[in-house]
Amino acid sequence: MTEEEWTIPDVAVAVDLAVLTVRAEQLQILLVERGIEPFRGALALPGGFLASAREDIDGAAVRELAEETGLAAEDLHLEQLRTYGTPDRDPRRRVITVCYLAVVPNLPVPRAGGDADVARWVPVAEALDGPLAFDHSRIISDAVERARGKLEYTTLATAFCPAEFTVTELRRVYEIVWGEQLEPRNFHRKVTGADGFLVPTGEKTLRQGGRPAELYRRGPASLLHPALLRSRASSLEVTA
Amino acid sequence: MTEEEWTIPDVAVAVDLAVLTVRAEQLQILLVERGIEPFRGALALPGGFLASAREDIDGAAVRELAEETGLAAEDLHLEQLRTYGTPDRDPRRRVITVCYLAVVPNLPVPRAGGDADVARWVPVAEALDGPLAFDHSRIISDAVERARGKLEYTTLATAFCPAEFTVTELRRVYEIVWGEQLEPRNFHRKVTGADGFLVPTGEKTLRQGGRPAELYRRGPASLLHPALLRSRASSLEVTA
DNA sequence: GCAAAAGTGTTCGCGCTACACCCATGT
DNA sequence: ACATGGGTGTAGCGCGAACACTTTTGC
Numbered sequence: 062m063t064e065e066e067w068t069i070p071d072v073a074v075a076v077d078l079a080v081l082t083v084r085a086e087q088l089q090i091l092l093v094e095r096g097i098e099p100f101r102g103a104l105a106l107p108g109g110f111l112a113s114a115r116e117d118i119d120g121a122a123v124r125e126l127a128e129e130t131g132l133a134a135e136d137l138h139l140e141q142l143r144t145y146g147t148p149d150r151d152p153r154r155r156v157i158t159v160c161y162l163a164v165v166p167n168l169p170v171p172r173a174g175g176d177a178d179v180a181r182w183v184p185v186a187e188a189l190d191g192p193l194a195f196d197h198s199r200i201i202s203d204a205v206e207r208a209r210g211k212l213e214y215t216t217l218a219t220a221f222c223p224a225e226f227t228v229t230e231l232r233r234v235y236e237i238v239w240g241e242q243l244e245p246r247n248f249h250r251k252v253t254g255a256d257g258f259l260v261p262t263g264e265k266t267l268r269q270g271g272r273p274a275e276l277y278r279r280g281p282a283s284l285l286h287p288a289l290l291r292s293r294a295s296s297l298e299v300t301a
Numbered sequence: 302m303t304e305e306e307w308t309i310p311d312v313a314v315a316v317d318l319a320v321l322t323v324r325a326e327q328l329q330i331l332l333v334e335r336g337i338e339p340f341r342g343a344l345a346l347p348g349g350f351l352a353s354a355r356e357d358i359d360g361a362a363v364r365e366l367a368e369e370t371g372l373a374a375e376d377l378h379l380e381q382l383r384t385y386g387t388p389d390r391d392p393r394r395r396v397i398t399v400c401y402l403a404v405v406p407n408l409p410v411p412r413a414g415g416d417a418d419v420a421r422w423v424p425v426a427e428a429l430d431g432p433l434a435f436d437h438s439r440i441i442s443d444a445v446e447r448a449r450g451k452l453e454y455t456t457l458a459t460a461f462c463p464a465e466f467t468v469t470e471l472r473r474v475y476e477i478v479w480g481e482q483l484e485p486r487n488f489h490r491k492v493t494g495a496d497g498f499l500v501p502t503g504e505k506t507l508r509q510g511g512r513p514a515e516l517y518r519r520g521p522a523s524l525l526h527p528a529l530l531r532s533r534a535s536s537l538e539v540t541a
Numbered sequence: 542g543c544a545a546a547a548g549t550g551t552t553c554g555c556g557c558t559a560c561a562c563c564c565a566t567g568t
Numbered sequence: 569a570c571a572t573g574g575g576t577g578t579a580g581c582g583c584g585a586a587c588a589c590t591t592t593t594g595c
Contacts, residue, residue, distance in 0.1 A: 070354035071311030074386075074397060109591040114310035114395045118386035144384040144399050146358035155354050159384050159397075229547075247584065249548070265592095271546030275375060282306075287583085469574075487558065489575070505565095511573030512565040527556085 067235060075158040076121040077197070079110030079142060079204035080130065082165050082182065083221050083237050089182040091129065094192075099152050100194035106201070107180055120214035122161040129180050130165065138164040142204055146170065150196050162204045164220040167202060209238055214288040216258055219279040225262055227274035239291055251289055257282030315398040316361040317348030317437070319382060320370065322405050322422065323461050323477050329422040331369065332433075339392050340434035346441070347420055348398065362401040369374035369420050370405065378404040378460035382444055390436050402444045413537060425450040437484035449478055456498055459519040465502055467514035479531055493530055497522030507529060 080091035092104040107129040111121055119141070122260060123134050139161055146157035186204055211217045212235060219226070223235045232248045252258055257280040265273035320331035332344040349371040351361055359381070363374050379401055386397035425445055429438060451457045452475060459466070461474045472488045492498055497520040505513035 069313045069350045070352075071307045072314045072351065072354065074312045074314070092416045110309045113311065117388055118384065118397060141383055143381055146399065148355045148357055157358060157399075160384065227547085237365075244585065244587090245547085246549075247586085251584085266547095268546075268593065270544070270594050272548075274547055289419065290584095300404065327591075470579085484558070484560090485574085486560085487574075491557090506574095508566065508573075510567055510571070513575055530557095 070155075073110055073154060073243035074118070075110050075156055076118060076125055077106040077158045077200065078122060078125055078129070078163055079160060080126065080163040080301060081185075081200055081204065081208055081221075082167055083234055084167050084182055086156050086237060086265070087184045087186075088205070088235075089184050090178055090188055090204075091179045092183045093129070095194055102217060103192060103194040104183065104188065104197075106160075106197050108160075112187060117157045118159050120297045122159075126161075126163055132165055136166075136224070138162075138217060142200070142207060144195055145200060147196065158201050162207055164208065164217060166221060168225045183191075209258055209291075212238060213290055214285050216279065216283055216285060219258075222279075225264070225276045225278055227261075227276060228267060228272060231259075231277075233290070241292065255282070255285055255287075255289075258285065310395075310533060313350055313394060313396045314358070315348055315350050315396055316358055316365055317346040317398045317400045317440065318362060318365055318369070319346060319400060319441055320366065320403040320405060320445065321425075321448055321461075322407055323474055324407050324422055326473070326477060327424045328445070329424050330428055331420055332423045332428060333369070333420045335434055343432065343434040344369050344423065344437075345434035346366055346400075346427065346437045348400075350444075362399075365406075366403055372405055376406070376464070378402075378457060382440070382447060383476070385436055385440060387436065389531050394456075400440050400444070402447055404448065406461060406463045419491075433458075451477060453530055454525050456519065456523055456525060462519075464503070465516045465518055467506060467516060468499075469514060471499075471517075475529070481532065485517075488529075495525055495527075495529075498525065 062105055077278065078091070082089055082091075091107060093107050095101055095103055095105050108125055109121075111118070112124065116124075122139060122141075126132060126134075126137075142160040142162045144157060144159045148155060150156065150158075185201065188201060192198075193201070208217065217240075218231055218234045221238075228249050229253070230243065231252060232243055235248070236243055259277040260280045262276045262278055264276040266276060267273065319330070322329055322331075323417060331347060333347050335341055335345050335432075336344050347363075348365055351358070362379060362381075366374075366377075366379065382400040382402045384397060384399045388395060390396065390398075424481065425441065428441055432438075433441070447462040448457065458471055458474045458478075461478075462470055467491050468483070472483055472485065473493060475488070476483055500520045502516045502518055504516040506516060507513065
């Protein structure tokens with residue numbers, strides 16, 4: 062911060078959201094079909110420019126999320142992912158975008174909000190297959206990678222679940238996001254043993270066949286001790 | 302990205318650097334004394350605004366790092382940390398800053414570069430004690446927390462070491478950054494056993510007493526399997 | 542009673558911990 | 569020879585993997 066103020070170039074700042082959920086036994090992401098150029102008609106992450114020069118960037122993320130999904134900041138996980146600022150990422154002008162990772166449960170899907178764009182859930186595998194607007198393919202990869210990693214050492218998985226959920230539902234989240242099978246017995250022991258992860262409600266599910274399952278709520282812990290490790294990590298991080 | 306272009310507020314974009322190293326048996330950070338208002342005379346992270354509307358943000362980080370330390374992008378670790386954009390963080394005007402974490406070895410200290418500000422190393426504990434410019438206290442906390450966490454599951458520790466180093470030097474990095482003692486025998490076994498972490502050079506140190514130590518170079522791996530875990534994690538992450 | 546799904550007990554083996562010991566060099 | 573620091577061997581134990589078994593419901 063040594064330059065004088067009149068030498069500072071102005072830049073447009075956007076906020077984009079990678080909203081993940083588990084639906085229909087698949088990891089899915091919320092995408093919108095762009096109504097304007099560039100990339101008109103292509104799928105893109107929901108997002109937008111700062112509403113005013115005084116809007117907080119975290120606040121802008123919360124606002125966009127509410128506009129696209131109708132969800133408030135409670136009952137969902139929202140964290141900053143990364144900022145993308147390659148000079149040519151938007152052909153119109155210089156734009157840098159601060160991206161956020163959001164994780165929401167499946168059930169509440171009143172996403173057809175007041176926005177003109179039509180938002181819809183797309184399986185991540187399918188989204189990464191087809192072409193996307195801007196560098197959003199890269200952003201989705203980073204978001205999924207972050208979510209996969211955080212399942213190991215945080216309680217992020219509960220953000221994919223409704224307020225009350227069973228151990229088996231939680232295990233399905235891990236299996237679907239990681240793409241690998243887990244031992245039901247060992248998983249059950251680990252998550253019920255991890256301090257502050259799950260709080261039993263005492264209630265049971267109404268089932269159509271089979272033994273009713275215990276219902277749990279998320280506990281106060283946000284970090285897992287010990288961690289819930291995958292058999293093998295597949296990430297490779299490119300830095301700078 | 303649904304708004305029209307003429308509604309987009311312009312924002313000044315800065316890049317700040319949290320450059321960490323281990324010096325004199327302490328974790329230290331590179332700080333500059335501010336020469337202008339606001340916070341004139343206070344210590345701050347090195348950084349500055351984008352040099353032009355077309356400069357890449359990662360490129361700006363590399364440029365600033367070279368200006369402040371004389372170090373090139375090779376032989377150091379540089380990764381994006383987080384973007385800070387609270388509306389009031391700079392009293393002059395709206396500024397958001399994209400922050401980077403850099404890790405450099407101790408020896409090369411030709412930091413008195415061409416910049417007018419005087420950069421110097423400050424122990425992290427001391428830096429977090431005194432008042433710092435802007436929200437840089439928070440940024441330093443985040444940077445240190447990130448570095449501590451990454452030592453566990455990546456080969457980041459080698460970035461604190463010179464090109465050739467001994468196992469004991471590497472262990473000192475872990476002990477100083479984590480602030481806890483490690484068992485020399487078990488540490489030695491783990492790091493020499495981790496595939497791609499260390500490459501033996503065949504050379505030995507010249508010592509003034511005691512058995513000469515084997516010298517190693519960093520290996521090609523960037524992720525550790527299995528991880529090198531601390532006894533207890535102390536982080537608590539605040540999200541959004 | 543049978544099917545379906547949830548929850549439990551127990552062994553096996555790997556990996557980490559802890560600690561004692563040996564090796565190579567300078568003085 | 570001895571001090572100094574680097575490297576090594578090994579027993580014990582705790583945790584996770586694997587697998588078979590019991591419990592509780594609907595039909």
